[in-house]
Amino acid sequence: MADTTTPASPVYVIGAGPGGLAVAAELRARGVRAVVLEKSDAVAASWRRHYDRLHLHTTRRLSALPGLRMPRRFGRWVSRDDVVRYLEKYADVHELEIVTGVEVDRVERGPGGEGWVLYATGGRRLSTQAVVVATGFNHTPYVPAWPGAESYEGELLHAGQYRNPAPFAGRDVLVVGAGNTGAEIAADLAEGGAGRVRLAVRTPPHIVRRSTAGWPAQATGILVRRLPVRLVDAAASLTARLSVPDLSAHGLPRPAKGLYSRAREGAIPVQDVGLIEAVRGGRVEPVAAVESFDGAKVVLADGTRVSPEVVIAATGYRRGLEGLVGHLGVLDARGRPRVRGARTVPGVAGLYFTGFTNPISGMLRELRLDATRIARTLTP
Incomplete structure (x- = not known):
């Protein structure tokens, strides 16, 4: 009342x-x-x-x-x-x-x-x-409590501290988190002259075009909010296959769970503002999620060890x-x-x-x- x-x-x-x-x-x-x-x-x-x-x-x-x-x-x-x-x-x-x-x-x-x-x-x-x-x-910026992070020998910062790619020109950068912020920062770094850009991905995101033939993704989001989740998931899957290339060969497979199912859990689709072409062109390299730090190295979930000079945690906020x-x-x-x-x-x-x-x-x-x-x- x-x-x-x-x-x-x-x-x-x-x-x-x-x-x-x-x-x-x-x-x-x-x-x-x-x-x-x-x-x-x-x-x-x-x-x-x-x-x-x-x-x-x-x-x-x-x-x-x-x-x-x-x-x-x-x-x-x-x-x-x-x-x-x-x-x-x-x-x-x-x-x-x-x-x-x-x-x-x-x-x-x-x-x-x-x-x-x-x-x-x-x-x-x-x-x-x-x-x-x-x-x-x-x-409130959130950075996971990765084991060994406190003694990491490189530079570790939250995405909230990132402004532009100029300070990272020629440097090896690992961006952690494949949401909209992480995806856009990775593309920005690749376009702005970073020496190497890797994107650590725990769960592959749904990627959508910001607009298709002039129709914005937001308008679709408004129209489908009241529709059954399974119906929206199916329609989104078909649309993705028609409009977004399969990046599996580049280390970024299509998500197993439906777009709207993920969205209802809080995982908003990534709107493409350069990530797709950066991944296809090899300028952004998707890698496994971060598990821990060991001195100058970052240990990934698949056991790989990488040595970036900078780690940017696009890991969200509380x-x-x-x-x-x-x-x-x-x-x-x-x-x-x-x-x-x-x-x-x-x-x-x-x-x-x-x-x-x-x-x-x-x-x-x-x-x-x-x-x-x-x-x-x-x-x-």
Whole structure:
């Protein structure tokens, strides 16, 4: 049942990324005061840290937030820098109330179990009836605890530290992880002059064309979301065989499990922005998954030992919500919110989450929908 009481205190939105900004804008448009709390010194902090070559894998038209279109001059596939410009403009156009330099450490129940109290930097204690957590999908870099990694003689960094291939010119680089980030960094390195690029793959990914004959993969993702998983898997398999070459001879076989089955487990398909040609041309070499480190060597799952100068771990992020709300029973076993959008966990009214899924229909599109639903719930 919707909460139709407008809070006397502002709704506090934690995080000034696209999800938090969208919710704040939708609330403001409905006459509800929203205050966005951002720990960094500007909006779109995580976007500013992404690698240089990044473009949205979703179309400009389907990636805009409520109340402001993305300019046509951004092109169909919007660059990282243009996403940042758009989010800055979005905050200005909607005259959002954003407080930077404030990190919320913990959310607690209010006195008598009513409302919420946010504990933030500077000894702040902020009371409210509603909180929206929008701290982001890519919050805390995750690097597996590989045996021997602490004494590795080469350079080990997380993909979040990668910006462009210039520092790696002529060097032997192993990229670990064949998701979208790992695949694109590997292709970027190969095109940017790295001496050798290997891509460590534990589970072969589904690779799709970003668009086929002008039809974006995102549009297909939107259309098939409600269809039976087996049907989508079968259709995706046929499409892949028609549009994506078999890379088995190059060490990257087709996945055994269906595309939509994998997507429902959280493994989003890799959109090809250069990986296929890099693998076919031998500029990116798929190898087995990393098992451990031994001095200057990296031991792979098939027993092979390689000696890269640099290892880039494209091994994902954690949501980092345990300290903030983990004690409230709102997270699942993987540390992700049990609900999203306008829904709340039973017995935990007034606590909302957005931006903690990565659907095949496009994250920014889902953030837009979540924002509207949350605002409606909090509007009389």
